[in-house]
Structure formats: C-alpha cells, structure tokens
Amino acid sequence: MKNILLYSETLAQVEYSPTHPFKPMRAKQMLDLLNRYGLLENTEIIEHPVLDEELLYLFHTPDYIQALKTCDHGEFDINLLTYGLGTHDNPIFKGVYNFSLQASGGTFLGATKLVDTDATFAFNPIGGFHHAMSDHAEGFCYINDIAIALKHLIHNGLRCAYIDIDVHHGDGVQSAFYDDNRVLTISIHESGQFLFPGTGFENEIGEGAGYGYNVNIPLLKDTDDEIYIYAFEEIVPPLLQSFNPDIICIQVGGDSHKDDPLAHLNLTSNGYQRVLTLIKQHSKKILGTGGGGYNLYKTAALWTLAWSVFTGIKPMDNFMGVIGGMMYGPEADAGSLFDNPYSIGGLTKDKCFDYARDVVAYIKQSVFPIHNI
Ligand SMILES: [Zn+2]
Structure with a gap:
C-alpha cells in the first residue's frame, strides 16, 4: 500500500464542547468524500494507536504532561491555568489526555510507516496541533504531534x-x-498583526545552528490566491530544492x-491546489496532517483535494451517475472539491501585493544566501 490514512471513528466523535469551533468530525466528512470521489485505491486505513507516553518527552516537559493527565477526568482546577488548560480555547473535557495521546499516535505511526515501508504518503486528519508548546496548551492544541514525529525522524537521521x-x-x-x-520549517499565514498567535514575522529566521532554517511568510488579511501563490512560489520551491528533504511534513489547515469564519485570507481551492502541487513536485515522501x-465541510473538501494531489488519484464523483448529482443534507456545501476563481481588486490588492513583495524580498536577502540560493 502506497497511501496510509489514519482514521478513528471514536476520535472523530470527540468534541471539546458543543460550542467549541474545533471539530474532529471533519475527519469523518473527509472519509465520506474520499469514498464518494473514489480516492481510496492503494490505501491502507489504520486506526490511531495510543502514543507511547515516553515519546511525549521528545518535546513536552514532564510537568506539563502530568498536569494534562490530571485533566483526563474532566475536572477543572485553578492551578491548571498555568499550563494553558481550562481556558476558553483549551477546555478541560473528559478524555482530553487520551484524545491527544491517540491523535498524536496517528501522526507518529504515519511517520514510522513512511520510514519502514514503501508507503509514500500518510495523512492524519486528526492531527496537526501546531500551537501546542513544550510546557503549555495553546490555540486548541494540547500535544504537539508534529514536533514529536519530526523529532523522532531527525533522531533517525532523516532530513x-x-x-x-x-x-x-x-x-x-x-x-x-x-x-x-x-528541520527546515516554513509557515505561510495571515500576519500576526491581525491574528492569533501574534508571531511568525519574516525576521524570525532561527538561531544558532538553526539560523536560516526557520522561514515565515506573513501575509495581510484579504490576501487572495494570486498573491499567496506568488509568495509561495518565490520562496518555497527554491528552498526545498536546496534543502532536499527526505520527508516533507505538511500541516493542511x-x-x-476565504469562507473560514475565524480568519481573513481569501484563498480558494485553486490556491490550495497550486501550492499542494508544488509541494508534491519536490517531495519524496509526505506526512500530512x-x-x-x-x-x-469546506475543510473536509480541502483535505480531500490534498489527498487527491498527494496520491495522484483523480477525483471521480461516484454519486453523480447514481443520484443525478442531487445534493442532500449538509453535504451540499461540499458538493464539489473545487471553488470558482476569486480575486480581490483595487487598493486592497495593491496593498496586499506590496506587503507580500516586501516579505519575499526580505527572505531572499536574509535566508536564501544561507542555502546558497
Ligand atoms: Zn489555524
């Protein structure tokens, strides 16, 4: 099997709270779309294993893990706030520790499968907790599955x-x-001037041995596909070509x-497809989260699109012939994996483009020479 999907029905049912915006259910919606579009050939679906506790300490501090463990009963204690636990963003709910441990186990297993087998792509839709810090929870993230998996990979000599x-x-x-x-770390995002977590500026380029190996591409709110693709194309392919990684890990938020209710960029599936295709062109193996x-539903559709790009399987709507394309229930929103083109104009476009050009120029000047580009 070349493709691995980490999937757990139990994890997909977990809710932080009924009103919390982070919904693992998107994994189930993605699985439905993968079936619907005939994208599961040559794929092994594996249930998330529980991560070995020892592996947590590749990144997290024992104090924090101890605190997170005490949350598993779902009871609040004022002291937990020190660890970012029990806040509006990171609520304490019954099973939070086990949920996090199992979600991370999925990413970790995906990473080890890429190393130990001929699989070239593994995806964990219930992963990608990129805000979790070594000693506290942050931004809906308790355990940093990505940091743990990458630490393991580099300890095994992989770039x-x-x-x-x-x-x-x-x-x-x-x-x-x-x-x-x-690890060559690249994050492209809405500028921290406007959005949580308020970091990720272009001048954060690493320190010590890592100087020049941390790249941030902040963009102004309203930025559309054209500007996003410009910034991505100018920076990411040359760096990947020079760094020549064994494995690329991608967090597909x-x-x-543009339809996301919590942020302000204006990407469509077209922008996503372009950058995902560029990543695929420079990859040997891909670990996706x-x-x-x-x-x-839009997120589930974008993950399905990512799956299609990374596996190279073209989506075919298996339902179309059967039910004449009739939409039903909430899935109507995800009827297609593709959006119509969308672009901004006028002064806003100029402002966003100018900002992106400045960021690109800064990175080319400060980071590229370190990579002999
Ligand atoms: Zn996000």
Missing part, C-alpha cells in the same frame, strides 16, 4: 521539511526546531480559505 499552510502561524513547531538545522479549519 525533514515542515510546511504549514494553516492560516495561523505554526508557533509550537517553530519553537521545537528554532535552533536546529535538521483549512482556515486559509489536518489542523485548523472552521468551515467544516
């Missing part, structure tokens, strides 16, 4: 690139490898989409 297309800066992963040149994305 890894991490690309984060979530609309929010991947601050937890940045912190994990800020002084390490074994769906919240850069979900992430943000608060328009649930």
Whole structure:
C-alpha cells in the first residue's frame, strides 16, 4: 500500500464542547468524500494507536504532561491555568489526555510507516496541533504531534521539511526546531498583526545552528490566491530544492480559505491546489496532517483535494451517475472539491501585493544566501 490514512471513528466523535469551533468530525466528512470521489485505491486505513507516553518527552516537559493527565477526568482546577488548560480555547473535557495521546499516535505511526515501508504518503486528519508548546496548551492544541514525529525522524537521521499552510502561524513547531538545522520549517499565514498567535514575522529566521532554517511568510488579511501563490512560489520551491528533504511534513489547515469564519485570507481551492502541487513536485515522501479549519465541510473538501494531489488519484464523483448529482443534507456545501476563481481588486490588492513583495524580498536577502540560493 502506497497511501496510509489514519482514521478513528471514536476520535472523530470527540468534541471539546458543543460550542467549541474545533471539530474532529471533519475527519469523518473527509472519509465520506474520499469514498464518494473514489480516492481510496492503494490505501491502507489504520486506526490511531495510543502514543507511547515516553515519546511525549521528545518535546513536552514532564510537568506539563502530568498536569494534562490530571485533566483526563474532566475536572477543572485553578492551578491548571498555568499550563494553558481550562481556558476558553483549551477546555478541560473528559478524555482530553487520551484524545491527544491517540491523535498524536496517528501522526507518529504515519511517520514510522513512511520510514519502514514503501508507503509514500500518510495523512492524519486528526492531527496537526501546531500551537501546542513544550510546557503549555495553546490555540486548541494540547500535544504537539508534529514536533514529536519530526523529532523522532531527525533522531533517525532523516532530513525533514515542515510546511504549514494553516492560516495561523505554526508557533509550537517553530519553537521545537528554532535552533536546529535538521528541520527546515516554513509557515505561510495571515500576519500576526491581525491574528492569533501574534508571531511568525519574516525576521524570525532561527538561531544558532538553526539560523536560516526557520522561514515565515506573513501575509495581510484579504490576501487572495494570486498573491499567496506568488509568495509561495518565490520562496518555497527554491528552498526545498536546496534543502532536499527526505520527508516533507505538511500541516493542511483549512482556515486559509476565504469562507473560514475565524480568519481573513481569501484563498480558494485553486490556491490550495497550486501550492499542494508544488509541494508534491519536490517531495519524496509526505506526512500530512489536518489542523485548523472552521468551515467544516469546506475543510473536509480541502483535505480531500490534498489527498487527491498527494496520491495522484483523480477525483471521480461516484454519486453523480447514481443520484443525478442531487445534493442532500449538509453535504451540499461540499458538493464539489473545487471553488470558482476569486480575486480581490483595487487598493486592497495593491496593498496586499506590496506587503507580500516586501516579505519575499526580505527572505531572499536574509535566508536564501544561507542555502546558497
Ligand atoms: Zn489555524
């Protein structure tokens, strides 16, 4: 099997709270779409295993893990706030520790399958918790599955690139490898001037051995496909070509989409498809994760599109012939994997483009020479 999908019905049913915007259910919606579009050939579907507790300490501190464990009963204690636990963003709910451990187990297993088998692509839609810090929870993220999997991979001698297309800066992963040149970390996102977590500026380029190996591409709110693709194309392919990673890990947050309710970029499936295709062209093996994305069906559709690009299987709507394309229920929103083109104009376009050009110029000047580009 060349493709691995990590999927757990139990995890997909988990809710932080009924009103919390982060919904693991998107994984189930994605699986429905993968079936519907005939995208599961040559694919092994594996249930998320529970991560071995020892592996948590590749990134997290024992104090924090101890605190997170005490949350598993779902009871609040004021002292937990020190660890970012029990906030509006990171609520304490029954089973939170086990949920996080199993979600991380999925990403970790995906990583090991890429190393140990001939699989070339593994995807964990219930993963991508890029904000989790070593000693506290942050931004809906408790355990940083990405940092743990990447630490394991580099300890086994692999060169890894991490690309984060979530609309929010991947601050937890940045912190994990800020002084390490074994992971080339790239995050493209809405500028921290406007959006959580308020970091991820172009001048954060790493330190010590990692100097020049941390790349941030912040963009102004309203940025559309054309500007996003411009910035991505100018920066990412040359860096990947030079760094030549064994494995590319990509966090496919769906919240850069224009219909996302929590952020302000204007991407469509067209922008996503272009950058995903560029990544595919420079990859030997890909470890993909979900992430943000608060328009649930749109996010599931974008992950399905990512699956199609990374597996090279063309989507065929198996339902169309059977039911004449009739839409039903909430799935109507995800009737197609593709959006119509969308672009901004006028002064807003000029402002967003100018900002992107400045960021690109800064990175070319400060980071590219370190990679002999
Ligand atoms: Zn996000």
